Amino acid sequence: MATPLSNIAPHTADRDISTTLQSKILACIDSHTPLQIVGGNSKSFYGRAAQGEHLSVTEHCGIVSYEPTELVITARAGTRLSDIEKVLAERGQMLAFEPPHFSNTATLDTASQSTLGGAIATGLSGPSRPYLGSARDFVLGAKVLTGKGEILKFGGQVMKNVAGFDVARLMTGSLGTLGILLEISLKVLPRHEAEQTLIFERNTQDAILQINKWAGQALPLSGTIGDGQKLYVRLSGSAAAVREGVKKMGGDLLNDDATFWASMREQRAAFFQDDTPLWRFSLPAACAPLDLKGEWLIEWGGAQRWLKTSADSKDIREHAARMGGHATLFRGGDRQGEIFHPLSSALAALHQKLKTAFDPHGILNPGRMFVD
């Protein structure tokens, strides 16, 4: 069923080292050796500080199958994200959740070290997330190596599949604490025919209100950023829909908007060039600006907000929780401390039980998400 690699992606390597990885896990179970799972190492800043012996999965790479008419790509976890994006672009398709690469070495438009496995294990999504969906929304299936040393397949390569618990989506964003991703099947979408970015003069409060009003109308929104002075709104879709949207919304056109959105997605814009701890707030989109000191950047129609601040984390989390959301210490600060929003005791207990269900020996990325 898989299309031969040579026909679809001559520029990507193709290696299956799953049995080597499996032997390694079995050995580590025996020797009680905790492991930190490493892909392109581009997102190692994220989550709690990693500990344990390095286990690289970059050698486990290659596109296993890609069928444009099925809108599905299956690739090994070590496959470079940029290779996947390139192969999709050749057939007029894309990863609609715009995964950030966060690669140290990459400039914006050349190959980065980031891998598919890292993108799915962190579950991060780019500017289009509220409008087109998140990383987990596009995950159709996964082959996983658990902490028991078992290679298991969940989900599949079809759009609709409700056989068994949705473990493939559970893996997404679990930071390798439940299993090593070996292979991932993703739904892909056709690239947009047209794209245009509009700029408006709006303070944060007005920007939030304005975008949420627009989001309730049939407009082809695909990205929103508010920096306190300006509101940037990207429209994507058919030429007609974008044209109509521009007509309805007004504003000034932004030139070279692809660079703008890439710099935001990759956190290379000036706002992110700072050593102050960077917090990510996930909130109900329309909620009012939070009364916390620091520099703010609003994304996802207000559902994702960035704050540079040295404020006390307890205070930050209280503000987020009061609004019905949560806060993550995204970059900087104390990486040994609580990075992700603490869970209720009932949920924390459940997380621990799930971790044990997949990794009973506690060898996979221990403590990367929460203190084990």
Place this chain on the structure above:
Amino acid sequence: MSDIDRTAFIATLNRILPPHAALSSTEDLHPYECDALSIYRALPLAVCLPETIDQVREILRACHQAKVPVVARGAGTGLSGGALPLTDGVVLSLAKFMRVLEIDPLNRTARVQPGVRNLAISQAVAPYGLYYAPDPSSQIACTIGGNVAENSGGVHCLKYGLTVHNVLGLKVLTIDGELLEIGGGALDSSGYDLLALMTGSEGLLGLIVEVTVKLLPKPELAQVVLAAFDDVGKAGKAVGDIIAAGIIPAGLEMMDGLTLRAVEDFIHAGYPMNAAAILLCELDGVAEEVSEQIVRVSEILKQAGAIEIRASRDEQERVKLWAGRKAAFPAMGRISPDYYCMDGTIPRKHLPAVLQRIGELSAEYKLPVANVFHAGDGNLHPLILYDANTPGELQRTEEFGVKILELCLEKGGTITGEHGVGIEKLGQMCTQFSATELSQFHAVKHAFDPLALLNPGKAVPTLKRCAEFGAMHVHGGKIAFPELERF
């Protein structure tokens, strides 16, 4: 459970609930003996109809203490026997949780109780120009709690996703009565994606007592293109051609000749009676976009060999064309005493071959099949027409059904696209998943429900059952689940 224990347990339920809300007499239990997969029936120990979360919690705690299994039930429209009662268990109906708790038009979310009907959500938010996207055929009756439990799909999930893509938060009671708040008004939450895990978990992990759904703005315009074909295979291929052209229709449905004639007699939707198959392709967006796409789609359909192509001219005509599609199952009930609805998904490219093979199997088993399905997603719904009063026909029907699901697996698909595993597809789960994968599912269930009291025996087969299923398969001819009464 002994008679004494049984009486004591029912007395406990009666203490928790008012008299009309705890049912235990045989005649009161009968309406709950099955869901929409009525070939499986069983009478539970009791049926509970709580009205408050506190009552649900107390029932769960009582069941937990007495080790009585709990089967959650919404509207009972499920097609895989997920809400089939267990003879020693309680059916916990959430039908009385019918309130829309909050509509937040600016955030485009609604917080609803689990017993709210799918369509009622869209009706409640319509004044704000919003709607809830997933639209299973049973949407006038099925509840949102059931939709979450089954990860229901519908006609429009090709473009707008399944339930899992349209739910933001859940309140869930665990078997020991603990309330879990999973997600909420934000787009994600801290920790593991329990929202995805709960969605489609078929009542095995927790009781859903509140749902926050995502709402979408209504498209400015939607139009349906109807294309008729003189050959089912050509229609199947046209589906792939549309997707290949980079078009994602809002819906892309197929009906074969047998179905469309039955529907036409019933609904008078205006379908061409002479066609071997029709496609319904809905396009939505701004007016100019829709008219451009209609031109493109019509051209593709013409190239694919359509013998007739027409687009709905107004909303009334569009609704009428869909009415036929949504009435396809009841229309089958008019031409056949019984029908058995299958639900597998395959990669779209295999549509022509699979439809042909189903036709061959139909001849082999001497049972007619009507095909009406979500072609754009590759989600098949072959309806096997049979008469339960003819000895042996139900058994032949089930064997035929198994063959269809195995065919889906052989083509790289799955045994269920949207109806769930329930009690129905336990055997095929043993084919789709390895023993270690099934054990991992059990480990997940154990993390939530260590005593296995929530809908036990459904959705994930025990390894023992798989072994038995394998044996049954070899010998053939044995009825599945002999412990269950058949009607």
